[in-house]
Amino acid sequence: MVSLSFLNPLSTEGEEIVREKGSLESLFDKNTDLLRIVSKTNISNDEYTPDTLADLAVKRLEWYLRKKNDKQFDHNDYAFLFEPEIFQFDVIAFYIAAQAIGVKFNPNSRESRVFIEAQGRLVEERLEKLPPYERKEAVSNLLNLLIEQDNIKWTSLSELFGSKKINLSELILDNGEVVLNKSDFLLKFEDKIVNRPPEKMYDLLIGQRIKELIINRMIMQNTENYIKRVHEMSANIEPHPSLIQIAQMISEKLAERSTYFAASGGAGEIKATALQHEAFPPCIAKTMEGVGSGNRNDAIVLLLTSFLSYARLYPAIFRNDVSVKVSDIDSNLQIVTNEILPLIYEAADNCSPPLFEDDPQEKLNVIAKLGFGVHSDPDLKHEGESKWYTPMSCDKIKIHLSALCKPDATCKKIGNPLSYYNRRRWELRNSSQEGSSKGEAEKGTGKP
Numbered sequence: 001m002v003s004l005s006f007l008n009p010l011s012t013e014g015e016e017i018v019r020e021k022g023s024l025e026s027l028f029d030k031n032t033d034l035l036r037i038v039s040k041t042n043i044s045n046d047e048y049t050p051d052t053l054a055d056l057a058v059k060r061l062e063w064y065l066r067k068k069n070d071k072q073f074d075h076n077d078y079a080f081l082f083e084p085e086i087f088q089f090d091v092i093a094f095y096i097a098a099q100a101i102g103v104k105f106n107p108n109s110r111e112s113r114v115f116i117e118a119q120g121r122l123v124e125e126r127l128e129k130l131p132p133y134e135r136k137e138a139v140s141n142l143l144n145l146l147i148e149q150d151n152i153k154w155t156s157l158s159e160l161f162g163s164k165k166i167n168l169s170e171l172i173l174d175n176g177e178v179v180l181n182k183s184d185f186l187l188k189f190e191d192k193i194v195n196r197p198p199e200k201m202y203d204l205l206i207g208q209r210i211k212e213l214i215i216n217r218m219i220m221q222n223t224e225n226y227i228k229r230v231h232e233m234s235a236n237i238e239p240h241p242s243l244i245q246i247a248q249m250i251s252e253k254l255a256e257r258s259t260y261f262a263a264s265g266g267a268g269e270i271k272a273t274a275l276q277h278e279a280f281p282p283c284i285a286k287t288m289e290g291v292g293s294g295n296r297n298d299a300i301v302l303l304l305t306s307f308l309s310y311a312r313l314y315p316a317i318f319r320n321d322v323s324v325k326v327s328d329i330d331s332n333l334q335i336v337t338n339e340i341l342p343l344i345y346e347a348a349d350n351c352s353p354p355l356f357e358d359d360p361q362e363k364l365n366v367i368a369k370l371g372f373g374v375h376s377d378p379d380l381k382h383e384g385e386s387k388w389y390t391p392m393s394c395d396k397i398k399i400h401l402s403a404l405c406k407p408d409a410t411c412k413k414i415g416n417p418l419s420y421y422n423r424r425r426w427e428l429r430n431s432s433q434e435g436s437s438k439g440e441a442e443k444g445t446g447k448p
């Protein structure tokens with residue numbers, strides 16, 4: 001049976017491991033026991049081998065970042081993270097990474113968010129790798145430890161709803177209580193289910209899926225709370241130098257993240273650069289000039305916001321097909337605040353009547369479409385509350401915003417305004433290069 005601390009390092013067992021073996025003095029010493037376990041796996045490149053506990057702490061985040069963003073990612077290079085035998089080292093690595101982040105960074109920082117997300121993903125994948133009977137037993141034991149299972153009031157999970165880690169609509173409730181067990185479900189709903197076997201309905205609506213979702217989100221929430229506690233305590237205690245050093249290593253690893261984006265999918269030519277207005281497609285150029293009341297709201301909030309933000313920050317989104325947030329590229333939101341939003345607000349002002357004067361709520365919706373929830377300004381602490389919308393396709397624009405679509409020759413070759421933008425930038429770049437080499441050649445022949 002897998003150790004529960006391998007899935008939930010914040011368990012009592014996990015705390016004991018750290019107390020007994022988590023000395024901060026030896027975090028950078030070569031650890032032969034750790035290396036023995038790691039060497040059992042099939043790592044393609046020695047660069048990925050963690051030989052110290054500090055290294056393992058950083059590898060946990062590196063695994064998540066590369067898996068999410070790097071098309072060269074090879075699972076074998078991180079297979080050691082899924083070896084149950086590594087659990088004691090893994091627990092210590094979890095605590096030192098959480099403490100390093102807590103002492104050095106804000107609980108809402110990118111470092112905190114990535115660490116919490118990585119922990120959630122690790123739990124998910126570690127559970128997936130267990131044999132079915134062991135997975136079921138582990139889930140049941142974890143649930144017992146994480147929540148009082150009899151009569152779970154939905155309010156007892158309010159922290160998860162509040163932080164949007166789980167949606168109330170994902171759960172089955174009865175008289176304010178969350179139904180998780182099959183026997184409870186059958187007792188409460190068997191009579192009401194017609195034309196379908198009630199057991200099948202239980203598997204469909206609840207089953208292992210909801211139990212694992214709750215476990216996962218609770219572990220993420222507890223990780224977040226732990227980082228907050230460390231951060232609060234660090235105001236009064238001098239942090240250990242090893243933790244500061246590990247925090248620096250984590251920060252550098254996150255900075256490398258943008259190189260994964262650039263390297264993914266050979267999209268070297270489609271990099272984030274200043275906006276080139278002359279490459280905007282006709283529909284966007286028209287929106288920038290202002291739109292009449294019929295199409296105004298969707299043109300600004302849906303079309304322009306998504307187009308300008310991706311064109312400026314991540315024009316290769318469709319080619320690379322990765323999951324990305326605004327702060328992955330614009331870590332302090334300077335580009336969003338100083339370049340992207342002013343253009344959107346200017347276009348909104350050009351509308352007739354001016355959009356935000358007429359409908360102030362739409363200003364909040366612009367922020368929401370950038371992934372920062374319904375707020376008046378983008379703020380890292382709200383990132384992820386909504387989705388960063390990708391630009392709609394030409395087909396959709398032709399249906400919903402037909403007055404804006406005035407296709408030109410380039411439009412025949414693309415299916416999305418962002419693809420138009422990338423193609424047109426490439427054409428403009430090529431024609432300017434051709435122009436300059438022609439000029440060079442003419443100079444060589446003495447032509448005027």
Ligand code: SF4
Nearest residue numbers: 281283394405406411
């Ligand atoms: S075809 Fe597409 S890119 Fe061209 S104007 Fe119409 S919607 Fe815009």
